[in-house]
Amino acid sequence: MYIDEVEKAVTSLIQELHHYDITCEIEGHNLYSSKPKVHLLTHLPNDLQIFGTALHYETEKGEQFNKHIHEHLMHTNRLNTSRDICFKFAKQSAMRHIIDGGSWVSKDKMREKYGNSTAEFLKENFNDNVKNTLFGGSRDFADNNNTDDITAKALCDNTFVVFMLKESRDQHAHPFIGKVSSLRVEHYRVESSLHAQVNNYLLMQRVSNDASTPLDQLKIVCKLDMHTEFNNKLVINLSKFGSYWFFVSLFSN
Known part of the structure; x- marks a missing residue:
């Protein structure tokens, strides 16, 4: 029954998009009903039968990682964004390795670890801002199942x-x-x-x-x-x- 409802909803949406496309008077309007994503919706009922609920293969969390990339992008000159962002993530990964007690080989080919002064500095100054900026600290994805306080985020009727x-x-x-x-x-x-x-x-x-x-x-x-x-x-x-x-x-x- 649920799959039938999904199929009806997809058909109705495409019909409405097509009606808008043929009646739209905006010059240069790109047809919504001919876009690849709209076509892919027609395969959703079959995907539900094969793979189960779409929650199993949703891309929402992966898409939300873009906000972390955007944070780094804002601090580049936009000339070589892929390289600059890669370097930023690599530096954060190296910092996490060091602060977790990892060692590295120095220019003198000696294996070294961070000293007591570094440990004391981090102990006194470590906070969320430092963690996120220097180490790329883990932050929860904000999705539809968050546990925000009700007063801070209103719930719609029938939720x-x-x-x-x-x-x-x-x-x-x-x-x-x-x-x-x-x-x-x-x-x-x-x-x-x-x-x-x-x-x-x-x-x-x-x-x-x-x-x-x-x-x-x-x-x-x-x-x-x-x-x-x-x-x-x-x-x-x-x-x-x-x-x-x-x-x-x-x-x-």
């Missing part, structure tokens, strides 16, 4: 999220899945089945029409970016979050 209470007297309080609706969160109950276990998804139903919690009393565990309705139940794909049993155990009493 499904795994929540936990910010403050709770119950030391064994468990996460729950909820749907955002007008600054409140509706509670959903997780159901288990053998078929769901094999196919790595969860079925959920609304607990009751009255069960809800104010949004500002909750914190995000993770966002659920795919849901669909089937037989009055919600189907949540768990491929992005790991195994079925791990996710089910999160909600067990």
Whole structure:
């Protein structure tokens, strides 16, 4: 059913793009419907059947590495960008090797390591700015499953999220899945089945029409970016979050 919905969505999008192309009056307009990426969308339903959910082969995280390249690009003269950026990454790699206790061969062909004065300097001055600038420190990718505070990043209505209470007297309080609706969160109950276990998804139903919690009393565990309705139940794909049993155990009493 999900693949059929994807195929309908792709067909509808291409039809709308084609209609815009033939009615667009902008001079020199390049046809959207003839672009390679639009054609590739027609293969998506078949790819889903062969490879599973597109979350398995998304390129979002790889694309986000461009921002780290851009940081270095801003400090070059743009005459030989590939070489300059390569040198920058190589220097950062060498710095990490040294600071991790690695050695190198000097001009006198002697193996050396950094001394006590360098260690003391780094101990006194090491911070995130130094780490990122000199060593290319690891930084998390910001994606659709970040755990930003709700107050800092608003959630749209009808978004499904795994929540936990910010403050709770119950030391064994468990996460729950909820749907955002007008600054409140509706509670959903997780159901288990053998078929769901094999196919790595969860079925959920609304607990009751009255069960809800104010949004500002909750914190995000993770966002659920795919849901669909089937037989009055919600189907949540768990491929992005790991195994079925791990996710089910999160909600067990």
